[in-house]
Amino acid sequence: MSSIQKPPQRPRGTQDMIGEAAERFDHVVRTFDRVRRLHGYARVEVPVFESTAVFARGLGETTDVVSKEMYSFEDRGGDSLTLRPEFTAGICRAFVENGWQQLAPMKLATWGPLFRYERPQKGRFRQFHQLDAEVIGAGEPAADVEVIALGAQLLAELGVADRVVLQLNTLGDAETRGRWRDALVAHFSGHLDVLSPESRERLAKNPLRILDSKAESDRALVADAPRIDAYMTAEAGAFFERVMRGLEASGVAFERAPALVRGFDYYRHTAFEFVTQALGAQGTVIGGGRYDGLIGMMGGPETPAVGWAGGIERLALLAGLPAEVRMQVAVVAADAQGEEAALRLLAGLRSAGVSAEQGWKGNLKKKMERAGKAGVRLVLLVGSDELAAGEATLKDMGSGEQRRVALGEAVTAVRARLAGGGLWG
RNA sequence: GCGGUCGUAGCUCAAUUGGUUAGAGCGCCGGUUUGUGGUACCGGAGGUUGCGGGUUCAAUCCCCGUCGAUCGCCCCA
Incomplete structure (x- = not known):
């Protein structure tokens, strides 16, 4: 093989x-x-x-x-x-x-x-x-x-x-450039012995280039080379x-x-x-x-x-780094019963223009951990407890506070919270 | 195309004058019992030392080649 x-x-x-x-x-x-x-x-x-x-x-x-x-x-x-x-x-x-x-x-x-x-x-x-x-x-x-x-x-x-x-x-x-070029060629051709090897090369290909030569030996020659202004x-x-x-x-x-x-x-x-x-x-x-x-x-x-x-x-x-672009919200199902409700919330948030991610890997602890690493400001949590009351848990990852919101109002509550800075509750 | 420097875990780096199981931090994965992240503690995975030759009892370390990065030249954005 x-x-x-x-x-x-x-x-x-x-x-x-x-x-x-x-x-x-x-x-x-x-x-x-x-x-x-x-x-x-x-x-x-x-x-x-x-x-x-x-x-x-x-x-x-x-x-x-x-x-x-x-x-x-x-x-x-x-x-x-x-x-x-x-x-x-x-x-x-x-x-x-x-x-x-x-x-x-x-x-x-x-x-x-x-x-x-x-x-x-x-x-x-x-x-x-x-x-x-x-x-x-x-x-x-x-x-x-x-x-x-x-x-x-x-x-x-x-x-x-x-x-x-x-x-x-x-x-x-074109006329200026041509006359200036000829003058430069004439000038540098008279000092081939001093000219650096690179510049001798340039003399044939692109004499204007010699002007910004970095070679020490070219420096004096360049300094009293004809300037374009005279031919303009x-x-x-x-x-x-x-x-x-x-x-x-x-x-x-x-x-x-x-x-x-x-x-x-x-x-x-x-x-x-x-x-x-x-x-x-x-x-x-x-x-x-x-x-x-x-x-x-x-x-x-x-x-x-x-x-x-x-x-x-x-x-x-x-340039510096752009302002960090982070997910705003993570939606997390606390258990299998909450999964569909979580997907509905996720879709609702995204179509309302809120950037949202779902935690789908691992147990609840893992999902919260990932949400924390992603840097989201809010987490929406749904499980059987919440569903029984027709609600979701909204958690502020900055302060650690959380409260229940009605499922139907969850998106509105999230947007208010993100926009607001308004006080909790 | 020319000259110099460098190349060890995903990342940043260690490893006495060549010497035996190549280390650390960060990151990653898992755990600290029941549905809650950031801090803390415990554990784990991950390297044929860029690759190929050579010298040597023995090479991450020395030599050659090669690939790549880097600095300068050239050129250009």
Whole structure:
């Protein structure tokens, strides 16, 4: 007889969550869902996997995500598919495919799992989860302000705003970005001998990246590298100016981060990150920017857009535990005769909107013990004694007091007690 | 993909310079007589020391590999 030799193990970089971790995760998602409604973002659902080309073209062929981190596979029909490594490209694909430009401007929000084949670390997983917000079809700086304000309020509602700062930069328009890039390449190319190996690599792939190099040897070079402001077109400069003014008017604090550069090729103009010191190397909790060229590049109508993604695991690590959610009432049958009455009470409580659990395991003592551990405020007890009088016993687990109530009024009595704080009796 | 640290019960950790039945707290299960929880007392289950090799009379401890976690790099949320 053969048996499984080793119990299966969860794949590297994935997680099983229960208890506190699961509650924190859920708390982030629920807070996001509440706040995005306040801001008028509609829910959008897109597939977890797409044709590989959606991401390969959208993110830029040379980015790490595309060149070595995608979970790509061939399905049985021979098509190359990829588990989504980010949200934006898929949403844009949907926008183009379904002709959503008729609905523009659209404010969309979603959340769910993403996949990247990376070496796991604290706050970095192979299956991870993001919140996502996009404003599509709006080229006005007010849209940038709008979407950033959503992030700011989310952080405030999660109670982490004091540990997170908003770093803001602009990459300018296509012309600005191109000229600045050329200047940077020229600057760094003149000092190849000093440049760190990592940055020499970046020079070819994404020279802007060198600006936030952590290598000691790059520091001096970076310090006198050309700054974007010198290459900014008048239009791009004015745009950024209006974004900053808008944030100030919205009460969103930020700091200018001239070295902030985002990874994917599609970013233009505004780039921003909400960053914390509290999570080590993975300090970016929300990141995003404007990507005016992406939808046109995908074959759709030229459509400006801005958006961001937030790491749920990272936010959950920062945010405190939500207020404890506990069962309000436990219904307990004292003996076999009380079981049906207990089920009736349970159903009555639940349909009246009272969270209720039943004790079904063990003797009465055990059931009470479990009720105590569950932290319920009240216990409704029914057995043959109570039934003989058409009543149930209502017990307050805080004070230990108990009294009889008529079966027909038990639900009302429970609600009054829960709402009340009113005196017993 | 690169470098460092770590891996003992469900959880947090112990175990003298390698030495014989690997311990504790918490948690879990049961009990302290009859229909009542939280505190207290008693008892119990649970570990092939991540896995696989090697050195040794003897390995949780030393060596190698592997898997996983963790810190930094890279990248990014």
